[in-house]
Amino acid sequence: MLEISTLEDITALKESSDVECKLAQGRDGKGALPNDMWETYSAFANTSGGYIFLGLKEKKNNRFELAGIANTQKVIDDLWNTLNNQNKVSSNIIRERWVKVIEIDGKSIIRIQVPPANRKQKPVYINGNPLTGTYKRLGSGDVKQTEEVIRRMLAEQVEQSRDAEILKGFGIDDLDFDSFNAYRNMYTSMQPDHPWTKVDAQEFLYNIGGWAKDRETGNSGLTRAGLLMFGKYRPIMEAFPHYMVDYQERPEAKTEARWIDRITPDGSWSGNVFDFYNKVIRKLTADLKIPFILKGDKRQDDTLVHKALREALVNTIVHADYSGRASVLVVKRPDMFGFRNPGNMRISIDEAMIGGNSDCRNRLLQDMFRFIGLGENAGSGLPKIFDGWKSQHWRKPLLKEKLEPSEQILLELHTLSLVPDHVLAELRDSLGEHIFDGLNDHERLILVTAHIEKTVDHARMMSVLDIHPRDLSALFSGLAEKKLIHQDGSGRGTVYFLDEARKHDNTLELVSSIMESDRPAVKGPDLSSGCLSVDSGYSPTLIETAKIISKKKKAPSDEVKSVIVKLCAEQPLRLEELELLLNRSGESLRKNYIQQLVRSKKLTLKYPTKPNHPQQAYITVGGKHDY
Template sequence: MEKESIADLLKYGEHITLECKKAEGSLPKSLWETYSAFANTVGGTILLGIEENPKAKDISQRFCIGTIKNPDQLLKDFWNTVNSEKVSSNVLVSTDVSIVQYEGQNIIRIDVPQASYHQRPVYINGNPLKGSFKRNHEGDYHCTEEEVKSMLRDASDTGNDGGLLDGYTMDDIDPETLKAYRIEYELHNPDHVWNGIDNKSFLRNLGGYTVDRITGKEGLTTAGLLMFGSGLAVRERFENIRMDYLDESNLTPGIRWNDRLTYDGMWENNLYNFIKRAMPKLVKDIRRPFHLSGMSRVDDTPVHKAIREAVINLVIHADYHITGVLKIVKRDDGFLFSNPGNLKLSVSSIYEGGNSRARNPHIQTMLRMIGMGDNIGSGFPTILNAWNEENWRKPDLSENTELHVVELKLWTLSLMPQECTEYLHRLMGKQYDRLPPDDQIILCTTYLEREITNARIQILLNMHSTDVGKHLYELVQQRMLLVSPNGRWTTYHLNEDYKTQPEQIKLCDMAPSQPKLIDTDQLIYEYICENGFITTQQVISITRITTKAGASIALNRLIKKELVKQKRNGRHIYYVKA
């Protein structure tokens, strides 16, 4: 892919992934903090030789182009340092760093990719606890000790759920949960040799129980306790984690939810029970078209499979070592799945499919053995394909790297619902109709989702960040979108007080000069302009006129001035603009 120009980056780029630094005679010390921050977050571009004034809103005043006197030497110094012990890992290739010309000056451009989960944390000065940085809306910040530990855990392919939990034994397993699982296991694997072994051996084979070969200690693993443990044992060991299902669909005024599944003492709070109780609630209103496979009815539609995959992803990718909530919300316009942790892979690679790096591979195996979970790397494409078949909005996968939360929103709405286009047409008139299709989709998405980000539109339109930035910039210039700045992070929302600007009006839009009207006639005419038509009864309701005869007289005055005309639909008479 061709790189964006410096001009486009400065004008349209997302500032959370762009850092400008003054560099006249040497590399700035803060360069390495930004390098670490970009590598540990989502990547970004560093421009050496440009100074930024973040408070300036005017693009011409925001950036000051400096002079790099010895760019070749700085480039050599950079490569020497990035390959030294100063930095824990070099994530760059030669084409990521270059000297470019901008406004007659030499600029050093460094495109830092997101480091792989094997390489993270990328740190400086030989100390991961003190030298690891991440990026947020304020800029570069020191990673907390918990963030560093989380990245170190995630760097291993063995996962986070196979470790021995000291003091937790088979006595902490809920017998009824394990019994239910084993029945389901045997139904899916009727001839499997594990069906005949005892519970401890069964769990050990699944990764739910382990023995330390050096110390001889044995007991439940994280996977074993979370999946099959008694509610009390799970809550005691993982007091930082909560499971929550909410049904917020079809709400009446004053009601916060119609159904809830949470820690209420009515069920053993483990993952297996949470999944088995939440799934029927999620899919009970989804239509099941009549379909036969042989002589048996098939009730498992692509949408049912997609929702099941979303629940599985929630469970197998959650970070159970940090504080958070496994949350599922059912709404009128779709579903929300939220889990603690950050993504091990980039959002774009997850949408592409074919990759799977579960944080909890033993839990993943336990679920796959009872038919829950497709082949490795195919889970998210299953969701995308099902939603595409229904012509629903593209699923929205996002992460909040500050709150350490991953969210998946599955909208059960079309890309351009009629309600949305009608509202935008009423709000913006012909200006909306003249917009390119991509801009109309951006506005419609903003209306439906209340706010948007550059990242959301990238996924929705399969477009590069800077190209999205151009569209957003133009919509802001036309005052159709309003900017909600939050440091270096920007969100956009719809301008619900939009008024067409004089420079946007074309000659064909201008109405002929209107004769001066008395107040009553003006009120009637404005009502027709706003609503498209009016009846004599409606004239009575909005004016001081009290009879249909009086309403007809007022309407006839407007007809004589060629502002209104009468129309008939069967026996019904109404009036519209002439």
């Protein structure tokens, strides 16, 4: 939820892929829905959702200022009336709780939250015609969609599976029999006693979904799934003119398409998705470190990472929109694995990440892979991929949608470690190998983060660990009981740290106390006295830097933050010192700027394990005084 409550919040607001601001004053200046707001409504609904703010005036620098709406009730009534008028809007997907009046500085603005529409609601269009009134959000603009994109959205709306259609004019001769026989052998080896292993080839093809019968017309033939899975390249291209599968191994961690190994349909192999999977999975897993694990008397050359890569490759194939213009692309680089398929998500990214909800675009293809032990259709694919990456302490996988130059889904699996090897070695050495190796993954990650960042808090670890806040509190308590981590502060101000961090703060406190005895005391500021002079005891550099703000009564929030960061890069500064330098009240500085800078890791505390230290000061992260 995007919350704004102050003039500074409005100043910081920018239009983006999920934010749109409108003046909405109307002819009488009391408030009215702008006509072009409905294009934004359609765009947000057909993309990833967003927020519309009414009552904000755009300035020349693309920033906004508060204008307000005098008659908010009239505007909200017009909103609901239009949303429920199908001649204007095809579908109302907004709930009452998502429309809110916000009071700021004596004026009212309206925030409207537009959720992303689900597959069966798309396209959300305006003015009664989907072909002329369908928009998507691209950057900060609302882009009218082409007829091709809209017809694909309409097809997605009514079709449960895109690959069940019987292809007229295609038959058994369009299949690559080597591919089909290889698949059947894999099926038989997995399920030797299954009755399907005993039927003839065409009956087997029918049983797995590659052949179908139209009960109304009596016609039968190859399904889209059958041709994609086992077909020859030319017939596939005749049925799917934009069909392309592509694997590239790139030598460097760069986006440029320079490859040292490539697999594309070139006439030397069938070109179908079954053979593409078999060729590519061997390439993806060729360089993985294989653990030597015995199960019974057999070696198990498999890991969670192997399973994650298999799942990612199958997902890419079975969720692709083969009528789309983008290719199925798999990239292997030294630093990552990348997967791209044409088409957009049929459920939201958040739903897909949670798992348990499957809405596969090509369900028959999904079934065919599942019959030979590859992929799931219970919505557990993405969680399995994320678990594989988490097991190696690698960066969290990135799943995203792109609209340009055509609709596509991207999955990036980076192999850069969240946990440097030297940190693991240092913790094992300091805590004892037996103790550290006896911790679970979540406990280790808390200790590792505390070791790297000196302190952690509840909010920081919630951004790292995908668990319930109550479970995280239990983890902190358990580590504290084992004396592996310590805490200071209370409530939201509680920080957790290792022994080494507290020892560092104690040493720094001792050194600082000696240095402070030779430094003039700083008393509370007299803000009526204006800017500091050079005889105030502060360096000319500090005073000159601070003048950018101290001479002004009001300054943009970003400018104030920038100056604070520059000042604290020169030397650690206490809140009362920043008050004097900037000619601002300490409470305003703390609440509106410093807390945000600390949360965004631009400032750090001089004594991180003692947040309430009487001589607490702020230091710019990465500056010359960042220890």
